Amino acid sequence: MIEPLLQTESLAKRFGGIVATDDATISIAPGELHAIIGPNGAGKTTLVSQLSDQLAPDAGRSRFAGLDISALPMHKRSRLGLAGSFQITSLFLDLSVLDNVALTVQAHAGHSFCFWRDARSEPKLREPARAAFARAGLAARETLPAPALSHGEHRQLELAMALAGKPRMLLLDQPMAGLGPEESARMVETLRALKKELTILLIEHDMEAVFALADRITVPVYGRVIASGAPADIRANQQVRDAYLGEREAAHG
Amino acid sequence: MTLFIEQCLNGLQFGLLLFLLAAGLTLVFGIMDLVNLAHGSLYMVGAYFAATFAAWTSSFVLGAVLALGATLLVGMVVEVVVMRRLYGRDHLDHVLGTFGLILFFDELVRLIWGPEGLSLPLPSWLNTAITIMPGVDYSAYKLSIIIVSLVVAAFLYVLVMKTRIGMLIRAGATNREMVGALGVNIKLLYTLVFGLGAALAGLAGLMQAPILTVQIGMGENILILAFVITVIGGIGSIRGALIAALFVGFIDTLGRAFFPDLLRMVFSKEVAATAAPALSSMLIYLMMAIVLVVKPEGLFSAGGK
Amino acid sequence: MSVRLTPRNVVVAVLFAALLLLPFYAQFANDRFLLTLFTRIVILAMAAVSLNLILGFGGMMSFGHAAYLGIGGYAVGILAYEGVGSGFIQWPVALLSSALFALVIGALSLRTRGVYFIMITLAFAQMAYYVISGLARYGGDDGLTIQKRSLFVAPFDLTDKTQFYYVCLALLFASLYLVWRLVNSRFGLVIQGARSNDARMRAIGFPTYRYKLVCFVIAGTLCGLAGALLANHTDFVSPAMMYWTRSGDLIIMVVLGGMGSVTGPVFGAVALLVLEEALSGITEYWQIILGPLLLLVVLFARGGIDGLLAKVRS
Numbered sequence: 001m002i003e004p005l006l007q008t009e010s011l012a013k014r015f016g017g018i019v020a021t022d023d024a025t026i027s028i029a030p031g032e033l034h035a036i037i038g039p040n041g042a043g044k045t046t047l048v049s050q051l052s053d054q055l056a057p058d059a060g061r062s063r064f065a066g067l068d069i070s071a072l073p074m075h076k077r078s079r080l081g082l083a084g085s086f087q088i089t090s091l092f093l094d095l096s097v098l099d100n101v102a103l104t105v106q107a108h109a110g111h112s113f114c115f116w117r118d119a120r121s122e123p124k125l126r127e128p129a130r131a132a133f134a135r136a137g138l139a140a141r142e143t144l145p146a147p148a149l150s151h152g153e154h155r156q157l158e159l160a161m162a163l164a165g166k167p168r169m170l171l172l173d174q175p176m177a178g179l180g181p182e183e184s185a186r187m188v189e190t191l192r193a194l195k196k197e198l199t200i201l202l203i204e205h206d207m208e209a210v211f212a213l214a215d216r217i218t219v220p221v222y223g224r225v226i227a228s229g230a231p232a233d234i235r236a237n238q239q240v241r242d243a244y245l246g247e248r249e250a251a252h253g
Numbered sequence: 254m255t256l257f258i259e260q261c262l263n264g265l266q267f268g269l270l271l272f273l274l275a276a277g278l279t280l281v282f283g284i285m286d287l288v289n290l291a292h293g294s295l296y297m298v299g300a301y302f303a304a305t306f307a308a309w310t311s312s313f314v315l316g317a318v319l320a321l322g323a324t325l326l327v328g329m330v331v332e333v334v335v336m337r338r339l340y341g342r343d344h345l346d347h348v349l350g351t352f353g354l355i356l357f358f359d360e361l362v363r364l365i366w367g368p369e370g371l372s373l374p375l376p377s378w379l380n381t382a383i384t385i386m387p388g389v390d391y392s393a394y395k396l397s398i399i400i401v402s403l404v405v406a407a408f409l410y411v412l413v414m415k416t417r418i419g420m421l422i423r424a425g426a427t428n429r430e431m432v433g434a435l436g437v438n439i440k441l442l443y444t445l446v447f448g449l450g451a452a453l454a455g456l457a458g459l460m461q462a463p464i465l466t467v468q469i470g471m472g473e474n475i476l477i478l479a480f481v482i483t484v485i486g487g488i489g490s491i492r493g494a495l496i497a498a499l500f501v502g503f504i505d506t507l508g509r510a511f512f513p514d515l516l517r518m519v520f521s522k523e524v525a526a527t528a529a530p531a532l533s534s535m536l537i538y539l540m541m542a543i544v545l546v547v548k549p550e551g552l553f554s555a556g557g558k
Numbered sequence: 559m560s561v562r563l564t565p566r567n568v569v570v571a572v573l574f575a576a577l578l579l580l581p582f583y584a585q586f587a588n589d590r591f592l593l594t595l596f597t598r599i600v601i602l603a604m605a606a607v608s609l610n611l612i613l614g615f616g617g618m619m620s621f622g623h624a625a626y627l628g629i630g631g632y633a634v635g636i637l638a639y640e641g642v643g644s645g646f647i648q649w650p651v652a653l654l655s656s657a658l659f660a661l662v663i664g665a666l667s668l669r670t671r672g673v674y675f676i677m678i679t680l681a682f683a684q685m686a687y688y689v690i691s692g693l694a695r696y697g698g699d700d701g702l703t704i705q706k707r708s709l710f711v712a713p714f715d716l717t718d719k720t721q722f723y724y725v726c727l728a729l730l731f732a733s734l735y736l737v738w739r740l741v742n743s744r745f746g747l748v749i750q751g752a753r754s755n756d757a758r759m760r761a762i763g764f765p766t767y768r769y770k771l772v773c774f775v776i777a778g779t780l781c782g783l784a785g786a787l788l789a790n791h792t793d794f795v796s797p798a799m800m801y802w803t804r805s806g807d808l809i810i811m812v813v814l815g816g817m818g819s820v821t822g823p824v825f826g827a828v829a830l831l832v833l834e835e836a837l838s839g840i841t842e843y844w845q846i847i848l849g850p851l852l853l854l855v856v857l858f859a860r861g862g863i864d865g866l867l868a869k870v871r872s
Binding site for chain 1: 757762772
C-alpha cells in the first residue's frame with residue numbers, strides 16, 4: 001500500500017450556519033492527478049483553501065508526506081513542497097513577468113537577507129524561472145510587465161509561479177477559469193505533461209479536461225463527499241449524475 | 254476624595270468630548286472608507302465660528318447654534334468639492350489630500366481671524382458651580398457639556414439603530430455597492446453623513462472653546478487622540494468609539510492628575526518631576542499599543558475591513 | 559543593473575551636478591542664504607529618501623517618520639549638552655537610538671495594515687514628541703541650543719558651512735546608492751513583492767513580516783542620521799522637529815518627487831522647499847496655495863515629478 005502524499009482526516013469548516021466542509025476525508029497517492037468536481041457552493045475552494053492555509057479548518061487534520069500540516073502557516077507549507085495557484089488571478093502586477101516567477105524561485109533558494117547583489121542578474125534565480133516558464137507553456141514574454149499579458153497568459157503565469165518552487169504537489173483551483181477553447185486545450189496538454197512529474201489536486205468545472213486528465217475524482221456536495229473513485233465509476237454513479245452531471249446534461253439538452 | 258470625584262467628572266467630560274470628535278471620524282471612515290485628517294480643522298472652525306457669532310449676537314447659545322449650522326454647511330461644501338473626488342482611492346491619497354486641506358484651513362483661519370486666537374467667554378448663568386453632592390461643587394458649564402454630549406450620544410444611537418437612514422448607514426458600512434444597487438441616492442447619503450461628522454466635530458470644538466482654547470492648530474493636537482480612539486474602538490463602530498473615548502478620557506485625566514503623585518511616592522522628587530509629564534502623555538499610547546498587540550482590528554470593529 | 563540614457567536620467571544628472579557646484583555659485587553670487595537653504599534641502603532629501611524606502615518601495619504608509627529626525631537630533635543635542643562633543647560618539651548613538659525605536663515601533667505597528675498602520679505610526683511618533691517635550695532638563699517645548707557642532711578629526715570641520723554642505727551632500731549620495739542597491743537586491747524584491755501582493759508573497763513561502771521590519775529599521779536609522787545632520791545645521795533641536803505635521807512634509811516630498819523611484823525624493827525635497835521659499839516671498843499666507851496644490855498633485859499628477867519626467871519621450 002503506497003503511502004498517500006496528501007491526506008485529510010475528517011476536515012470540517014463552518015461559516016456561521018453554513019457547513020462548507022463536512023467530515024472530508026480524502027487521500028491522494030503520489031503521482032496521481034486527483035480532480036474535485038461539483039456544483040458551485042459544493043465547498044471545493046473552501047477545501048483547497050484549508051489545504052493551502054488560506055483558511056483554518058474548524059476540525060480535522062491534514063497530512064502532507066506523512067507530516068501533520070494542520071497548523072503549519074502558509075509560507076512553511078510552500079517550503080515543504082505543497083504549492084498552489086489561486087482561483088482569482090493573484091500576481092505581482094507591479095513587477096515584470098519574469099520577476100513574478102523568479103520570486104517563487106527565490107522563496108526556495110535560501111534566505112533573502114541579501115542587501116547588495118542585484119537579484120535580477122543572479123543565474124541561480126533567473127534560470128529556474130525561465131525553466132518554469134517553459135514548463136507552463138508560456139512563450140518568450142519574459143520582460144513584459146505583468147499587466148500586459150492576456151487573461152489566459154495570466155493563468156499560465158499562475159501555473160509557472162506554482163512550478164517555480166519545484167513543488168512535489170500542486171493545488172490547482174480552476175486553472176482554466178475564463179480560458180477560451182484554444183487556451184483550454186493548451187492548458188490540458190501542459191497539465192498532461194506535468195502529470196508525469198508531479199502530484200496534482202485539480203479543481204475544475206471543465207468536464208472534458210477533468211475526464212481527460214484525472215486518475216481519480218472526488219465529488220463533494222454541500223461540503224460532504226458523496227463519491228470518490230475512478231472516472232468511469234464517477235460517470236456511472238447515480239448520485240453524482242443527479243447532483244451534478246445530470247444537471248449539466250439536462251442543461252445541454 | 255472630592256478631588257477624585259472632580260477628576261472623575263473631568264475624565265467623563267473629556268471622554269465625551271473626544272467621543273463626539275471620534276464618532277464623526279469613525280462614521281466617515283466606516284461608511285465612505287475615507288481617512289479624513291482635516292476632521293480637526295472642522296473642530297477648529299466650529300470653535301472660531303462660535304466665538305465670532307457669540308460676540309456678534311451677544312448670546313452664547315445663539316452663537317453656538319449658528320456655529321453648528323455654519324460648520325455643517327462648511328462640511329457639506331468640503332464633501333462636494335473635495336471628498337467626492339477622493340472616494341475609492343488609495344488611503345494614502347486621502348491622507349495626502351486631507352493633509353493639504355489642513356494646511357489650507359489653518360492658513361485661511363489665520364487670514365480671516367489673525368494669528369492670535371480668540372476667546373469665548375461664558376455667560377454668567379453658566380459660569381457658576383453647582384453642588385452635585387454634599388461638599389462637592391462642580392462647574393455648571395462642564396456639567397452641561399456632559400449632559401449635551403450624552404444627549405447627542407443617545408440621538409446617534411437612535412439614529413443609527415432605529416431609523417431608516419441609520420440602517421442605510423450600517424448597511425453602507427459593511428457593503429457599499431449593495432446599498433448603491435438598492436437605488437439609494439448614495440451621493441446624498443454621503444454628503445449627509447459627512448455633514449453629520451462635521452457638525453459633531455464642530456460641536457466638540459465650540460463646547461470646549463470657553464474652557465480650553467480657540468486657536469490655530471488646535472485641531473491637529475486633538476486629532477491624534479481621536480485617531481487613537483478610533484483605532485482602539487474599531488473603525489466604523491460608534492459603540493467602540495464611545496467606550497474607547499471614555500476609557501481614554503479617564504486614563505488621560507486621572508493619569509495627569511494622580512500619576513505624578515504616584516511617582517513621587519516611589520521615586521525621588523526630581524525624578525518624578527522630570528518623568529511625570531512625559532509618562533502621563535505616554536499612557537494613552539501605551540494603551541493603544543497593548544490593544545493592538547492583542548486585537549489588531551480594534552475592540553469592536555464593524556464589518557470586515 | 560545598468561543606468562540607461564533616458565531624458566529622466568539626464569535631468570537627474572543635471573540636478574546632481576547643480577548640487578555639486580552650488581557652493582561655487584553661491585560664492586559667485588555672494589548669496590550666503592542659498593548655501594543654508596540647500597544644506598537644509600539636502601538633509602531633508604536624505605530623510606525623504608529613507609521614507610521612500612518604506613513608503614514607495616515597501617508600501618508601508620508611515621506617518622511618523624519625522625520622529626527619527628527628532629531622535630537623531632536629540633541624541634546629538636543631549637550628548638552635546640552633557641559635555642560629550644565628539645561626533646564619533648554622538649552620531650553612532652543617534653543611529654543606534656533610531657534603530658532601536660524603529661525596531662520597537664515597527665514590531666508593534668507592522669502587525670496592522672492600511673489605515674490602522676498609518677494611525678499607529680502617527681500616534682507613536684506623537685508619543686515620542688510628548689515624551690521629549692516633557693524633558694524639562696533638555697529645554698522641553700522651547701528646545702535645546704547646541705553650543706558646538708559635532709567634533710570630528712581634522713581636516714573635517716563642521717562649523718565651516720561649505721565643508722558641512724559637502725559632508726551632507728556626500729551622505730545624501732551615499733544613501734541614494736545604498737537604497738539603489740537595496741531595492742534591486744533579493745531583499746528589495748521581497749519588499750517590493752510584499753507591497754504588490756503581501757498574501758501572495760506569504761503563499762509562495764516568504765515570512766514577510768520580518769523583511770518589512772528590517773526594512774523599517776533601515777529606513778529609521780537612515781533618517782536618524784539625517785536628524786543628527788539637521789541638529790548640526792540649525793545648532794538647535796526642538797520637539798517641533800518631530801511633530802506629526804513634519805512627517806506630513808516628508809510624505810509630501812516623497813509623493814511630489816515620485817514614489818518608488820530612487821531619486822524621486824530628491825526632486826520632491828528640492829521642489830517643496832524651493833516652492834516654499836518662492837511662495838513665502840509672494841505672500842505670508844503661502845500655505846493657502848500649497849494646500850490645494852498638494853490636493854491637485856494627488857488628484858492629477860500622482861506619479862510626481864519622476865512620473866512626469868518618465869513620460870517625456872526624447
